Amino acid sequence: MVALHELPYPTKRIREGGVEILIPDPNAYRRSDGVYEPAWAPVFYNPRMGFNRDIAVILAAAYRELAGLEKLVVVEPLAGSGVRALRYAVEAGAYVYAADIDPDAVHLARINIDINGVTDRVKIERADANEFMAKLRRSGVKPSIVDLDPFGSPAPFIDVAIQSIGVRGVLAATATDTAPLSGAHSRALRRRYDVKPARTAWEKEQAVRILAGYIIRRAASHEYGARILLAYYADYYVRVYAELRRGAGRADDSLSSLGYGAYCPYCGYTGYIQQPDTRCPYCSAPLQATGPLYTGPLCDPRLVQLMRRIAEERRHTLSDYERVAKLLSRLGEECSIVKPYYRLDRLCSLLRMNMPKPAKVVEALRYKGYRATLTHFDPRGFRTDAPHPVVVNTLVEMRASGTRQA
Known part of the structure; x- marks a missing residue:
């Protein structure tokens, strides 16, 4: 048992989803306007991401059922307070390998693991994220899900995460660098994602599809095919879940789902094109084109249907059931229409x-x-x-x- 008195900062015990955790007391880390600033706390915990974690544990449970997995193994190399790892273990029945480079985060996460009585199913250590994933791969760990939830871009972790997956598994990635992804910071978009920048009228979907396309391209370079299971935009971040399966043929097939997103500022046309220098098919004006990006469905309808059922069954334990249900219902309608929104x-x-x-x-x-x-x-x-x-x-x-x- 890790001693609570060893923590050198004020704490507060809270419940999120099906777990109880200790966090740095938000009242000690508020700005002058009274808003809690998670980055100021000695260990990062963002309560606004409870919704993100709701979706993560529901998807994990649904994927386990659809894929017929006897054992669900999750790798989370950027663990922070440990809340995501704990929720995977408690709410999805997963075995979790977690890490964080910050010793204070690892210490607090170990306390939270003790509080929830899952020391047999959640292991955490201090390690660099990429080194941790590479080490697990060398030791023979075959994750069902690798979950990347960084502050900023997941791009520095994508390649090692892909290589850590065995024959089949899910890569989940959050990106909070939505300004570059939506085309506002063109140089950063080129540097991080190797994408031709442009401003469209559907910038939030553009951000999602650029991240999904980047995952597909990086997976293909390691001879993995990538199928997008779920992709959405919420608050200030993008979230993509992609199922990876090894095989050069699968990689080639997934690359066929890439193209360029187009918007005509003169007539309002929105759609996809294969070459970025194409003119508008309706008014012949030059198009604003960005890519490569993903041009396929934003979700798997079977998965979403199962997630809706699981969410309903767990409505009293989720952080925000109403919001989860609303998103899944809307995504269920959007899945069949791949053309960008107007x-x-x-x-x-x-x-x-x-x-x-x-x-x-x-x-x-x-x-x-x-x-x-x-x-x-x-x-x-x-x-x-x-x-x-x-x-x-x-x-x-x-x-x-x-x-x-x-």
Whole structure:
């Protein structure tokens, strides 16, 4: 048992999901405006990421069932307070190998492992993330899931994480560097992800698809195929889950899902192209194109359906069940439409019209026989498989009919 009196900072005991943990007392690390700043604490714990961890443990349980795994092994090389590792163990029944380079984090995580009585299923040590994953690989550990949850970009850890997976496993990655991924910082985007930068009207989805595409490309370089299981944008971060399977043929197949994202600032066209110097297929203007990025479905419908069932069964233990249920429900609708979402305010600005309610646009497109849905990326957005002229004509018709505006 690790002694609590050894901690040289004020602490607070909290519950997140199915676990109880000790964290640095947030009241001691607040800014002058009263907002808790996790980076100021001696050990990093971000309560806003409880939702992210909800999704992680639900996906782990669902993947275990779909893949028929007798044993779920999770590697988390950036453990912080240990809350994610603990939730994998307690809520998904996983065996977890965790590490952190910060000795204070490792010390606190060991206390939290003791508190939750899972010393037999969660092991943590002080180590550099990449060295830790490489060591596990050499020792024969074959993870079912490798979870990267850094502050900033996961790019420095992606290659070693991929190589640490055996024949088959899941790579989960969070990216909080959303400004580069969304095209705002073009030089950083080129450096970190080797992507041609551009600003689109669907920048949040662009960020998700660039990270997914980067994982696919890096996996292919190590002869792994990558299939995107779930990808979403929430708060200030991007999260991607990719199932990796070894094989040159699988790697080649997954590379075929890459392309460039396109946006026309003149007519509002949004879509995918294979060459970045392509002109708009509708107005012939130069397109704003970014990539390579992933152009396929954002989730596996079977996985999402199972996750929804598991979430319902665990609604009383999740940090934010209502938000989890809402995201999974929306993703279930979005999965079948791969074309990027439209920013309705941007499109209406180009058409010199006031913006109708997005739900009304979705309803009108469905009435015409096309698939359409709202999107989790942006409350002003919608996605549809309708051709661009149909979308434009639908809005013009709504303007003419005086459809109620937002």
